[in-house]
Amino acid sequence: MDHLDNEKRRSEHTLRAYGATAERFCGFLMEHHGRAVDEDLLRGLGANDLRSYLAVRRAGDGIGNASAARELSALRNFLAFVGGSNKAVPQLRGPRVKRGLPRPIAPEQAMDLAQNMASTATQNWMGARDFALLLLLYGAGLRIGEALALRGDVLPLGERLRVTGKRSKMRIVPILPQVAAAVQAYVDACPYDISADHPLFLGARGAVLSPAVVRANVRSARRSLGLPERTTPHALRHSFATHLLAGGADLRSLQELLGHASLASTQVYTGVDAAHLMDVYRNAHPRA
Incomplete structure (x- = not known):
């Protein structure tokens, strides 16, 4: 969180969202792998681990493509930070998200x-x-x-x-x-x-x-x-x-x-x- 705040200068909303994702992901990994989460575990993750996490989020919390894409982006940033100079982040194609148009209102409104x-x-x-x-x-x-x-x-x-x-x-x-x-x-x-x-x-x-x-x-x-x-x-x-x-x-x-x-x-x-x-x-x- 300090890295995102001080070095990346992310917004308050991004800090909150990325932090929550990292916590959820670590909780998932503890159950999925049956062991404590440490740097070795995080650096050894593969695309299947990310895919399994997103599947759990979709099934358990009902998130859609847009939320899944945001979660995946947060996880990539988290794992890149953990990896340091060895940024071997698992490659996983994100879900397709149809970008919606902004919805303005009329000047008189x-x-x-x-x-x-x-x-x-x-x-x-x-x-x-x-x-x-x-x-x-x-x-x-x-x-x-x-x-x-x-x-x-x-x-x-x-x-x-x-x-x-x-x-x-x-x-x-x-x-x-x-x-x-x-x-x-x-x-x-x-x-x-x-x-x-x-x-x-x-x-x-x-x-x-x-x-x-x-x-x-x-x-x-x-x-x-x-x-x-x-x-x-x-x-x-x-x-x-x-x-x-x-x-x-x-x-x-x-x-x-x-x-x-x-x-x-x-x-x-x-x-x-x-x-x-x-x-x-x-x-x-x-x-x-």
């Missing part, structure tokens, strides 16, 4: 969501906070974790914002005047002091706002508005990317704005735009 959260908050300043946060997610394409990691030293917001993303990768994102105004309105209404070394978005008691609270508020708002289940904080980032691409943004620029390490991660949004065009075609063409 994003604004309806932000306005609903603002109007239904228990306190005015919390409504201003939620409104500013959602505008930041949609207007700048931030991940929820990136937005909540912002501190008071970013104030006052200008035309650009420096964001720390996955693996501590820095990027610059543009800030719309409407977004900057919403953030400033929240700061002015907030009853707590937001100093340079304190979180920008605060919870009811003045501590950093929890992402679970944001997700719960979004869930409540989408039900109130009758929006689809795919309406989540992360869907606003998908919407940011999809709407930029539909408006003529090129993939390389979009990659930089989203902070993707690989262009392949950004190219998935071309599928979203193509799907939208097909819907328009089917609805509009007289022969469709």
